[in-house]
Amino acid sequence: MxxxxxxxxxxxxxxxxxxxxxxxxxxxxxxxxxxxxxxxGNLLVERTPMPTLVPATFPVVQPGNSVAVGAGQCRVAATDLLGAWVASGASETEAFEFTDINSLNCEATFTDVKPLFVDANLWYAGSRSCVSCHFTDLTTAAAQLDLSNYAGVTSGSRRVDAGSTGKDILGGGNWESSLLLNFISSNHDVPGHITSVPELVIFAGTPLTPVP
Ligand code: HEC
Known part of the structure; x- marks a missing residue:
């Protein structure tokens, strides 16, 4: 070589x-x-992005559980509270009376009713608030209905502009035949609407006679 x-x-x-x-x-x-x-080459460490002790969801509202809505001590089905308010003439400031689930005579005002329209996660776990679709800007609000305040709720749906009134959703004081109850008890194939009246019981109003 x-x-x-x-x-x-x-x-x-x-x-x-x-x-x-x-x-x-x-x-x-x-x-x-x-x-x-x-x-x-190491195995991946599985970690949740948040500490596991923090609940990942809002408190789940179980049908039958009472939800604190008003700061009241009376417990009433949400639809019964709305019904009592409508039957009493749907006033903005005047108190109206209702009987709570423990047969207490109670009174409440529109302040106790409003959260039912405005609060999310109320009618059922994860539910959207009514005002997320029925808001003040009538040009884009669903059904031209504004549920964000007293004037909006009492001015009705399908309104042409902010100064006009539309279709009365409160049944002219007759709750049972009102559009509001009708749309709360059936989803009418509208995404975001409730499928059936949940047995939602809330805290609202105050007892007329002090609880012994
Ligand atoms: C995801 C959006 C959305 C949410 C949330 C929502 N709605 Fe609606 N709602 C609609 C739409 C869209 C219509 C119109 C349906 C139609 O044209 O038939 C409607 C119609 C209605 C009507 C009938 C108006 C009419 O003239 O026909 C009422 C009353 C009503 N909603 C009440 C409520 C209440 C009370 C809540 C809350 C508990 C609520 N809506 C939550 C979208 C929504």
Missing amino acids: NDDVRKTIYATLIIFIFGVLVWVSFIFVNACGFTLTCKQ
């Missing part, structure tokens, strides 16, 4: 080993970057 052949063999070997080193470093840097503590 002469020197030339030997040189060629050595050169080939060196180039080969060098090539392998470059290739391995390329893969390493590609995956790990310039670090000596690459953890790419």
Whole structure:
């Protein structure tokens, strides 16, 4: 064997080993970057983005549980409260009377009624608020109905503009035949509407005679 052949063999070997080193470093840097503590091969640690002790959802409202709506001490089905308010003439400020589920005589005002339109997560767990669709801007509000305040609720639906009144949703004082009860008790295939009257009981109003 002469020197030339030997040189060629050595050169080939060196180039080969060098090539392998470059290739391995390329893969390493590609995956790990310039670090000596690459953890790419380690198993992933599954972590929730928030501490697990923080509840991930709002408190779930179970039908039959009472929800604190007004700061009252009387407990009443939400639809019965609305009904009593409508039957009494749907006043903005005057108190109206109702009988609560424990047969207490109670009174409430529109302040106790309003959260039923304005609060989300109230009629059932995760429910949208009525005002998320029925808001003040009548040009885009669903059914041109504004449930965000007293004037809106009593001005009705399908209104042409802010100054006009539309279709009375309070049944002219007759709750049972009102559009409001009708749309609360059936979803009418409207996304966001309630499927059936949930047995939602809320805290609202105050007892007329102090509780013994
Ligand atoms: C996701 C949006 C959305 C939410 C939330 C929503 N609505 Fe509606 N609502 C609509 C739409 C859209 C219509 C019109 C349906 C139609 O044209 O038949 C409607 C119609 C109505 C009507 C009838 C108006 C009419 O003239 O026909 C009433 C009353 C009503 N909603 C009350 C409520 C109440 C009360 C709530 C809350 C408990 C509520 N809506 C929540 C979208 C919504």
